[in-house]
Amino acid sequence: MKRFLHFFAFAIIVIKMLAISGCANIIPPTGGLRDSLPPTLVKATPDNNKLHFNSKTIVFNFDEYIDLREVRKELIQSPVAKSDPTVESKLKVVTVKFKDTLEPNTTYSLNFGKAIRDINEGNILNNFTYVFSTGDHIDSLTFSGRVVLASTGKVDSTLTVMLHRHFDDSAVAKEKPRYIARLDTTGNFKFHYLEPGTYAIYALKDEGGQLKYTSKTQLFAFADSPIVVKENYTPVILYAFMDTAGSKPVKKSTPKAATSKKADKEKEKDKRLVVQLGLSNGSLDLLSDFVLTFPVPIKFFDSSQVRFTDENFKDITQFQYLRDTSNKKITLIYKWVPDTKYHMIAQKEFAEDTTGARLLKTDTITFQTKRESDYGSLRLRFPNIDLKKNPVLLFMQGETIKETFIFGSNKIYYKKLFLPGEYELRILYDDNKNGIWDPGEFYGAHRQPEKVIPIRRKLNVKSNWDNETDITL
Numbered sequence: 275m276k277r278f279l280h281f282f283a284f285a286i287i288v289i290k291m292l293a294i295s296g297c298a299n300i301i302p303p304t305g306g307l308r309d310s311l312p313p314t315l316v317k318a319t320p321d322n323n324k325l326h327f328n329s330k331t332i333v334f335n336f337d338e339y340i341d342l343r344e345v346r347k348e349l350i351q352s353p354v355a356k357s358d359p360t361v362e363s364k365l366k367v368v369t370v371k372f373k374d375t376l377e378p379n380t381t382y383s384l385n386f387g388k389a390i391r392d393i394n395e396g397n398i399l400n401n402f403t404y405v406f407s408t409g410d411h412i413d414s415l416t417f418s419g420r421v422v423l424a425s426t427g428k429v430d431s432t433l434t435v436m437l438h439r440h441f442d443d444s445a446v447a448k449e450k451p452r453y454i455a456r457l458d459t460t461g462n463f464k465f466h467y468l469e470p471g472t473y474a475i476y477a478l479k480d481e482g483g484q485l486k487y488t489s490k491t492q493l494f495a496f497a498d499s500p501i502v503v504k505e506n507y508t509p510v511i512l513y514a515f516m517d518t519a520g521s522k523p524v525k526k527s528t529p530k531a532a533t534s535k536k537a538d539k540e541k542e543k544d545k546r547l548v549v550q551l552g553l554s555n556g557s558l559d560l561l562s563d564f565v566l567t568f569p570v571p572i573k574f575f576d577s578s579q580v581r582f583t584d585e586n587f588k589d590i591t592q593f594q595y596l597r598d599t600s601n602k603k604i605t606l607i608y609k610w611v612p613d614t615k616y617h618m619i620a621q622k623e624f625a626e627d628t629t630g631a632r633l634l635k636t637d638t639i640t641f642q643t644k645r646e647s648d649y650g651s652l653r654l655r656f657p658n659i660d661l662k663k664n665p666v667l668l669f670m671q672g673e674t675i676k677e678t679f680i681f682g683s684n685k686i687y688y689k690k691l692f693l694p695g696e697y698e699l700r701i702l703y704d705d706n707k708n709g710i711w712d713p714g715e716f717y718g719a720h721r722q723p724e725k726v727i728p729i730r731r732k733l734n735v736k737s738n739w740d741n742e743t744d745i746t747l
Contacts, residue, residue: 332370341363477512565603
């Protein structure tokens with residue numbers, strides 16, 4: 275009996291083990307932790323920080339296979355070469371071959387930026403730098419600063435900062451710089467391994483790879499005076515600007531679509547005037563004018579052929595029309611009453627565009643103004659704003675200016691009706707008091723651009739609400 279009980283207990287254990295193993299998930303072995311380390315330099319030939327360097331070739335051996343990407347864009351050689359060196363990679367080896375003759379008694383550096391990475395995971399060996407000197411010492415001076423977009427106060431990290439030995443204005447257009455540096459994401463830059471001396475400093479958008487200022491439509495910045503590279507220096511702030519005044523947009527040529535004779539006849543028959551309205555779901559913003567926009571310029575506009583009435587079709591007389599110089603806009607200026615319906619009745623002869631198109635029949639446009647409760651009142655106080663700098667307050671949505679306010683003798687902005695939404699605020703220091711931002715001018719005048727300072731906090735205006743806040747700059 276005892277032997278039977280032992281056997282029975284053993285059988286139960288076996289059955290349980292089989293049941294458990296039948297329900298278990300079989301998990302294949304993993305491949306281990308993901309490689310997150312960049313390549314490591316094993317050896318450089320000649321050695322890094324080599325003095326009396328006289329080689330035409332540098333060989334770098336790494337601990338894993340290398341993927342070399344966009345090396346012409348990423349590699350910075352200082353001083354700047356007339357001809358870029360040849361850079362090649364094979365397996366774990368990167369080879370650099372110089373085309374130019376190296377200058378005597380000069381410190382050189384090669385910064386590879388983000389060009390070197392491992393081939394498996396793409397881990398970047400960020401800003402790998404190799405330094406050597408053709409003389410008996412390595413220059414170790416640095417110089418730093420920041421570049422800001424003058425019109426927004428923001429940063430464009432794609433700009434290149436340059437040091438020139440020659441101070442003539444023409445040098446930045448005709449010659450390559452002596453040294454270049456990149457901006458980081460916050461707009462800061464730092465030059466390394468500099469030779470002491472005095473330099474002209476610039477920053478520009480170098481889309482063509484020429485490192486030259488060739489067009490006013492390039493983002494460009496300059497310092498008022500040369501900088502001195504020495505042990506104790508004062509960092510600079512450069513304000514980049516672009517002057518698009520007078521530049522003509524490039525016209526895109528579009529192929530003419532093939533049309534049938536029947537379609538051409540229909541088009542000739544249907545020469546109706548196209549008019550676009552600045553309304554949102556039939557509602558007019560109380561803060562805006564009523565605008566008729568014509569895609570094709572109009573030849574004439576006859577205001578006597580248009581009636582402007584209230585909701586009971588009673589004629590309104592105290593208003594005026596303005597026609598813009600492009601002949602594409604007719605603006606009706608009137609002091610709008612909130613939450614009120616209006617009609618505009620246009621006879622078919624009221625306007626004709628340059629193609630001869632008119633309305634096919636009399637047309638009535640009905641719209642209603644928004645209510646006061648659709649807006650919020652806004653009061654902003656700027657206790658420490660410097661009125662001597664002619665500040666202008668800019669309300670921005672994206673890069674569109676929605677509202678401007680020129681400060682007078684007080685430091686308070688107030689408006690009873692303000693369109694709700696989220697706004698970014700900026701302060702323009704308006705040097706010439708014309709109410710708008712003006713770019714700088716390098717050649718001749720050497721005039722710096724007007725500066726715009728962004729306010730970090732965003733403004734959220736709520737409808738039917740008294741929005742009040744203090745803003746300290």
